[in-house]
Structures are given as structure tokens and as C-alpha cells.
Amino acid sequence: MPTNRALITGVTGQDGSYLAELLLARGYEVHGVIRRSSSFNTDRIDHLYRDPHEPGVRFFLHYADLTDAAALSRLLHRIQPTEVYNLGAQSHVRVSFDQPVFTAEINAVGTLKLLEAIRDVQDRVGRPVRFYQASSSEIFGGTPQEVPQRETTPFRPRSPYGAAKLYAHWMTVNYREAYGLHASCGILFNHESERRGETFVTRKITRAATRIAVGLQHKLFLGNLEARRDWGFAGDYVQAMWLMLQQERPDDYVVATGESHSVREFCDRAFSRLGLKYHDHVEHDPRYLRPTEVEHLMGDATRARTVLGWRPSVTFDELVDRMVDADLALARRELTLQQAGHK
Numbered sequence: 001m002p003t004n005r006a007l008i009t010g011v012t013g014q015d016g017s018y019l020a021e022l023l024l025a026r027g028y029e030v031h032g033v034i035r036r037s038s039s040f041n042t043d044r045i046d047h048l049y050r051d052p053h054e055p056g057v058r059f060f061l062h063y064a065d066l067t068d069a070a071a072l073s074r075l076l077h078r079i080q081p082t083e084v085y086n087l088g089a090q091s092h093v094r095v096s097f098d099q100p101v102f103t104a105e106i107n108a109v110g111t112l113k114l115l116e117a118i119r120d121v122q123d124r125v126g127r128p129v130r131f132y133q134a135s136s137s138e139i140f141g142g143t144p145q146e147v148p149q150r151e152t153t154p155f156r157p158r159s160p161y162g163a164a165k166l167y168a169h170w171m172t173v174n175y176r177e178a179y180g181l182h183a184s185c186g187i188l189f190n191h192e193s194e195r196r197g198e199t200f201v202t203r204k205i206t207r208a209a210t211r212i213a214v215g216l217q218h219k220l221f222l223g224n225l226e227a228r229r230d231w232g233f234a235g236d237y238v239q240a241m242w243l244m245l246q247q248e249r250p251d252d253y254v255v256a257t258g259e260s261h262s263v264r265e266f267c268d269r270a271f272s273r274l275g276l277k278y279h280d281h282v283e284h285d286p287r288y289l290r291p292t293e294v295e296h297l298m299g300d301a302t303r304a305r306t307v308l309g310w311r312p313s314v315t316f317d318e319l320v321d322r323m324v325d326a327d328l329a330l331a332r333r334e335l336t337l338q339q340a341g342h343k
């Protein structure tokens with residue numbers, strides 16, 4: 001019987017899938033929250049799923065939602081996890097300008113509902129439940145004089161997403177201080193992979209560049225090419241989440257590579273790997289600009305390095321290359337299907 005039992009919200013997302021893999025490899029029993037959807041939304045975790053009737057199964061999925069306090073509470077009482085990772089969110093910054101209330105209900109109030117349920121279950125069961133909150137570098141806002149950002153940098157969010165995440169961040173800190181909850185916030189800078197959602201800029205670029213390379217499309221429309229981000233590999237970042245919950249004392253940590261690159265540099269590297277020039281294919285579309293932009297995010301992860309012993313293992317060039325290579329295989333499969341008349 002595993003002694004470590006984790007509950008992950010957002011298990012179907014990029015980070016949720018890597019974290020579930022990590023925890024299963026470490027012998028945990030892992031429970032994931034999934035949302036009802038009219039189409040399949042579990043492709044990132046399908047490789048982990050087994051028929052629950054088989055012996056020795058340690059990965060379970062449950063329907064719930066961050067907006068549904070009763071369902072969250074019921075789930076926590078039933079599972080009685082030792083660790084909870086709150087990765088569920090409306091995670092797209094641009095979309096948060098179109099749906100600010102929805103974003104706040106999930107990212108801000110949803111986190112509060114989960115914290116309340118944890119406080120309650122901890123009291124009833126009489127055993128601590130460790131909590132990880134997915135905070136974001138978007139809470140910094142990134143004014144030019146405040147680069148690199150670290151735990152002590154003032155927070156000035158510039159999007160409904162950032163403001164909602166900041167509320168969740170402070171509520172997590174408050175539950176730690178007010179109720180002694182073992183609650184930690186990972187202030188994670190952008191992290192990517194071949195599992196990244198296709199509307200985030202890195203994956204949008206690698207999907208388009210590889211489709212262009214095989215002749216499936218010709219143009220890529222982007223917004224601000226000069227924005228700079230500190231891009232790391234998602235597989236490394238879920239290690240940091242787990243390490244935070246293994247510490248005796250909870251705390252908040254910046255997780256970043258300490259290096260930043262522009263969207264233009266990302267395009268250059270991705271198209272070059274395919275023998276293409278990005279300026280032959282990339283065009284500007286103002287629809288992808290944001291009402292308020294965060295121009296420059298670059299993190300100082302000294303605390304994570306010294307306390308957690310955490311370090312990123314994938315460089316910027318390696319990250320772009322692995323994403324391009326994975327998407328090239330995908331584009332070739334798409335082409336084959338199209339040529340066979342399946343699309």
C-alpha cells in the first residue's frame with residue numbers, strides 16, 4: 001500500500017502529465033482531477049492510464065472542477081491525499097482578457113475553494129496535507145528595471161490571468177501563516193515541451209514551422225516578436241514542484257533558467273533547424289497583441305538552487321530542437337494521412 005498519495009488538479013495539462021509520471025515513478029498513488037468534456041481531453045495521460053480493475057493500479061481519475069467546492073471537498077475526504085498539487089487553471093494570458101471573470105473564478109476563487117477543503121479535511125483526519133500552488137512569473141508583470149525577478153521582486157500583474165494568480169498566491173501564503181498549512185508556491189517562469197498547448201507561442205511556432213517544412217501550410221501569424229521570456233523544459237520544472245513539498249518548511253520559490261530570449265529568437269532557431277528562414281514565413285497579426293504586455297521575464301532561481309538543489313537540465317537550444325523534432329514527426333504523419341485521403 002503506497003504511503004504517499006497525491007491529488008493533482010490539471011492532470012490533463014502539460015505539467016500535470018509530467019508530474020503524474022514523476023510521482024508514479026516515485027511509488028506514489030496518484031489521483032487526477034479531470035473535467036467532463038464532449039471530446040477526449042486525456043491524450044497527455046493516456047499512456048499512464050490502466051483499467052482500474054487490474055491489480056496494482058496506482059493512477060486514478062476523478063471528475064471534479066475547481067469551480068465546484070462540494071465536489072472538491074468530497075474528493076479530498078474520499079482520497080485523503082498526503083500531497084495536493086493545484087495545477088488546474090485557465091492558463092492562457094491572452095484569453096484572460098476575453099474571459100476575465102471566468103479566469104478569476106477558476107484561477108483565484110477555485111484555489112481558495114481547494115484551500116478551504118484542505119483545511120477542513122486536515123482538521124477532520126488529523127494528518128497534514130501538503131499543498132503546492134502553481135504561481136506564475138506573470139504576477140511580476142516584468143517592469144524593465146526589475147529584471148531578473150526573484151522572490152522579493154514586487155508583484156505588478158498586467159493581465160487578468162496575472163491578477164487572479166496573484167490572489168491565489170497570497171491566499172496560499174495566508175493559509176500557511178494563518179492555519180499552519182504546509183503550503184508552497186512555485187513561481188514558475190515559462191516552461192515548454194512537445195506536450196505544450198498549441199496556442200502558446202513556442203508550440204504555435206514549432207507546429208507551424210514543421211507544417212511549413214513539409215508543405216502543409218505557408219504562413220505563420222504572430223503578435224509581439226520582441227517580448228522576451230525565460231523558457232525552460234516542463235519536465236525539469238515538475239521536479240521543483242515535488243522538491244518543494246519534500247522540505248520540512250513550506251516556502252515560495254522562483255523556478256527559472258536565468259536566461260531570456262525573444263519570440264523572434266525562438267522563431268529563428270526553430271525555422272533554422274528545418275533549413276528555413278523565419279522572415280520568409282512569419283507575418284504580423286495585431287489580433288495576437290495583448291492590451292497590456294509583459295515585455296521581459298527572466299528569473300533568478302538562486303533560492304531553488306540553494307535550498308532545493310534544483311537546476312534546469314535542458315538549454316534553450318535543446319528545448320527548441322526537441323520541440324521541432326517532435327512536431328516534425330507529427331507534421332509528417334499529418335502529410336501521410338492527407339496524401340492517403342484521410343484528411
Ligand code: NAP
Nearest residue numbers: 010012013014015065066087088089091134136188190191
Ligand atoms: P495547461 O496545459 O493549460 O493545463 C491546465 C490544466 O487545468 C488542464 O488540465 C485543464 O483541464 C485544467 N483546468 C482548466 N480549468 C479547470 C477547472 N475549472 N477545474 C479543474 N481543472 C481545470 O497548463 P500548464 O502549462 O500545464 O500549467 C499548469 C499550471 O501552471 C497552470 O496553473 C498554469 O497557470 C501554471 N503555470 C504554467 C506555466 C507554464 O509556462 N506552463 C508557468 C507558470 C505557471 P482541461 O485539459 O480539461 O482543459
Ligand code: G4F
Nearest residue numbers: 091093136137138189190199200201202222223224227288
Ligand atoms: O506563449 P505565451 O502565450 O505565454 P505567456 O503569456 O508568457 O504565458 C505563459 O507563461 C506564464 C508564465 O510566465 C504562465 F503563467 C502562463 O500560464 C503561460 O503558460 O506568450 C509568450 C509571449 C507573449 O509576450 C506574447 O505576447 O509571446 C508573445 N506572442 C507573440 N505572438 C504570442 C504570439 N503569444 C501567443 N500565445 N500567440 C502569438 O501569436
